[in-house]
Amino acid sequence: xxxxxxxxxxxxxxxxxxxxxxxxxxxxxxxxxxxxxxxxxxxxxxxxxxxxxxxxxxxxxxxxxxxxxxxxxxxxxxxxxxxxxxxxxxxxxxxxxxxxxxxxxxxxxxxxxxxxxxxxxxxxxxxxxxxxxxxxxxxxxxxxxxxxxxxxxxxxxxxxxxxxxxxxxxxxxxxxxxxxxxxxxxxxxxxxxxxxxxxxxxxxxxxxxxxxxxxxxxxxxxxxxxxxxxxxxxxxxxxxxxxxxxxxxxxxxxxxxxxxxxxxxxxxxxxxxxxxxxxxxxxxxxxxxxxxxxxxxxxxxxxxxxxxxxxxxxxxxxxxxxxxxxxx
Amino acid sequence: xxxxxxxxxxxxxxxxxxxxxxxxxxxxxxxxxxxxxxxxxxxxxxxxxxxxxxxxxxxxxxxxxxxxxxxxxxxxxxxxxxxxxxxxxxxxxxxxxxxxxxxxxxxxxxxxxxxxxxxxxxxxxxxxxxxxxxxxxxxxxxxxxxxxxxxxxxxxxxxxxxxxxxxxxxxxxxxxxxxxxxxxxxxxxxxxxxxxxxxxxxxxxxxxxxxxxxxxxxxxxxxxxxxxxxxxxxxxxxxxxxxxxxxxxxxxxxxxxxxxxxxxxxxxxxxxxxxxxxxxxxxxxxxxxxxxxxxxxxxxxxxxxxxxxxxxxxxxxxxxxxxxxxxxx
Numbered sequence: 001x002x003x004x005x006x007x008x009x010x011x012x013x014x015x016x017x018x019x020x021x022x023x024x025x026x027x028x029x030x031x032x033x034x035x036x037x038x039x040x041x042x043x044x045x046x047x048x049x050x051x052x053x054x055x056x057x058x059x060x061x062x063x064x065x066x067x068x069x070x071x072x073x074x075x076x077x078x079x080x081x082x083x084x085x086x087x088x089x090x091x092x093x094x095x096x097x098x099x100x101x102x103x104x105x106x107x108x109x110x111x112x113x114x115x116x117x118x119x120x121x122x123x124x125x126x127x128x129x130x131x132x133x134x135x136x137x138x139x140x141x142x143x144x145x146x147x148x149x150x151x152x153x154x155x156x157x158x159x160x161x162x163x164x165x166x167x168x169x170x171x172x173x174x175x176x177x178x179x180x181x182x183x184x185x186x187x188x189x190x191x192x193x194x195x196x197x198x199x200x201x202x203x204x205x206x207x208x209x210x211x212x213x214x215x216x217x218x219x220x221x222x223x224x225x226x227x228x229x230x231x232x233x234x235x236x237x238x239x240x241x242x243x244x245x246x247x248x249x250x251x252x253x254x255x256x257x258x259x260x261x262x263x264x265x266x267x268x269x270x271x272x273x274x275x276x277x278x279x280x281x282x283x284x285x286x287x288x289x290x291x292x293x294x295x296x297x298x299x300x301x302x303x304x305x306x307x308x309x310x311x312x313x314x315x316x317x318x319x320x321x322x323x324x325x326x327x328x
Numbered sequence: 329x330x331x332x333x334x335x336x337x338x339x340x341x342x343x344x345x346x347x348x349x350x351x352x353x354x355x356x357x358x359x360x361x362x363x364x365x366x367x368x369x370x371x372x373x374x375x376x377x378x379x380x381x382x383x384x385x386x387x388x389x390x391x392x393x394x395x396x397x398x399x400x401x402x403x404x405x406x407x408x409x410x411x412x413x414x415x416x417x418x419x420x421x422x423x424x425x426x427x428x429x430x431x432x433x434x435x436x437x438x439x440x441x442x443x444x445x446x447x448x449x450x451x452x453x454x455x456x457x458x459x460x461x462x463x464x465x466x467x468x469x470x471x472x473x474x475x476x477x478x479x480x481x482x483x484x485x486x487x488x489x490x491x492x493x494x495x496x497x498x499x500x501x502x503x504x505x506x507x508x509x510x511x512x513x514x515x516x517x518x519x520x521x522x523x524x525x526x527x528x529x530x531x532x533x534x535x536x537x538x539x540x541x542x543x544x545x546x547x548x549x550x551x552x553x554x555x556x557x558x559x560x561x562x563x564x565x566x567x568x569x570x571x572x573x574x575x576x577x578x579x580x581x582x583x584x585x586x587x588x589x590x591x592x593x594x595x596x597x598x599x600x601x602x603x604x605x606x607x608x609x610x611x612x613x614x615x616x617x618x619x620x621x622x623x624x625x626x627x628x629x630x631x632x633x634x635x636x637x638x639x640x641x642x643x644x645x646x647x648x649x650x651x652x653x654x655x656x657x
Binding site: 025049050052054055057059060061062063064065066067068069070071072073075089090093094098099100101102103104105106107108109138139141161162163195196242243244246 | 388390420424425433438439443447448449453457459461487647648649650652656
């Protein structure tokens with residue numbers, strides 16, 4: 001096991017996939033000089049044809065990635081969640097809909113890597129956590145890694161998947177260190193994490209917390225702290241939102257009878273909302289207390305450090321939510 | 329340019345196929361045989377047929393909403409196209425796409441987009457794949473004068489030019505975006521003038537003349553295959569019918585004079601090609617009429633095929649959502 005930084009795990013996944021399959025290529029803004037760190041050393045190893053710096057034209061190059069994927073390529077596009085608005089038409093009208101609309105003729109193995117730079121004083125235009133909006137649109141697989149090993153293994157799966165995938169990379173985790181297994185220590189000599197399989201991060205019996213992306217670490221901290229009081233909190237990381245491993249969530253709630261969801265997206269119609277509705281519909285009789293959603297407040301991200309932290313879920317808010325479920 | 333006799337006759341056959349297909353669509357649509365809208369390509373046949381005559385099966389095209397003509401021009405099947413309009417399982421898209429979303433991946437028809445301008449970046453992507461892989465296929469994007477104002481078009485032309493991609497942008501300038509005229513919405517005299525902003529050739533062509541469209545496109549295709557980058561071709565043309573079937577019943581207010589429509593109808597692309605073919609001695613009047621009759625017969629059979637094809641079952645609703653299916657949602 002090696003201690004690897006989250007952003008290095010992304011880089012490892014890209015390099016391994018580009019070495020494995022010559023149809024894989026990278027495109028995005030300023031990737032040759034790796035301004036965000038994830039695309040370091042790609043240009044020198046793979047050359048200009050497979051490492052494309054794009055103009056500021058999200059609609060243009062998001063669509064070009066789609067077209068290339070239709071004819072046999074496997075593009076990886078680097079972008080920020082906040083720039084995705086500019087290219088939404090291509091993501092929705094084309095990437096999400098083409099396969100179904102053309103009766104299964106189109107196959108689009110395209111990956112968008114979307115960084116979420118929230119929590120660092122970037123203000124409202126650079127801090128989006130937009131995955132719930134894409135959950136509402138059929139046709140796109142949605143990946144939300146919470147640690148370096150999953151980041152690497154899920155990105156590799158995304159590159160090999162034959163459907164459009166958006167990997168939401170939580171910027172608050174960019175510097176996170178975690179254990180990533182060495183390839184030679186793995187049975188297949190590589191780390192590939194399948195979609196739709198949640199991970200049990202902490203086992204517990206009193207309450208379940210489902211964390212999304214950076215919310216998983218918050219949930220784990222809450223679990224560890226409450227353990228000292230004798231409160232046993234189970235933590236589940238869904239890892240992918242489409243497909244969603246609802247089975248693990250429902251069976252956990254069946255055991256604990258209580259559910260808190262922590263999600264850095266805006267609260268209304270969030271991933272937390274969807275998970276809450278699934279449990280309300282399919283696990284209602286297991287519940288001993290109302291479901292608690294701890295998501296971002298329904299307000300834009302303010303620049304000032306005096307206000308920004310109040311928007312997001314944190315250990316304090318999640319702990320209070322767990323206590324509320326236990327009071328019932 | 330000397331054009332092969334067989335190619336001229338193929339062009340005439342495809343133009344008649346489109347014309348007869350569209351006439352049939354208008355007939356059965358007004359009889360209420362299928363739901364939804366449809367956008368007749370009548371009057372514009374020379375643009376798609378001339379352009380696609382310059383392509384191979386291994387080349388790609390992407391179209392727009394007025395797009396029954398593009399797949400037929402590329403060699404697509406009228407029976408599968410008609411069955412798609414009827415929403416049947418034997419349709420090109422098994423009834424999931426309808427009139428605005430015909431596609432045939434077996435001959436490079438990447439599909440059509442009801443969101444205008446939106447299929448153009450996709451066509452750029454096919455050309456990008458050719459460039460990355462060092463392959464010789466080209467890509468061709470059809471769009472109208474209305475879509476020429478979309479940001480996607482400008483982003484696409486810039487991308488294609490800076491990466492020197494093998495793509496041909498074909499603007500079908502029929503002079504109206506639904507009811508809004510070209511003059512009211514485009515800041516330059518010709519869409520092809522915009523090519524200079526993207527450092528590519530911009531060629532204005534008589535879009536009623538299939539041979540002129542073929543020659544301009546063939547030159548652009550050669551240039552693209554040689555690695556010399558994209559071209560923008562504007563075919564100046566005219567939509568003989570209403571924007572979409574049924575629109576005339578709801579629309580209030582005229583936007584084209586009868587005189588203008590009549591003037592353009594006198595420049596019917598089929599007449600122009602037939603006169604040329606007959607003058608060159610490639611075919612007789614009678615042979616041209618036979619092609620018309622044969623294609624009308626084929627369209628008739630296609631319509632019967634469509635009517636007899638089954639509708640999808642409700643259990644087919646979720647088919648083809650995913651290439652790698654998922655359990656939930």
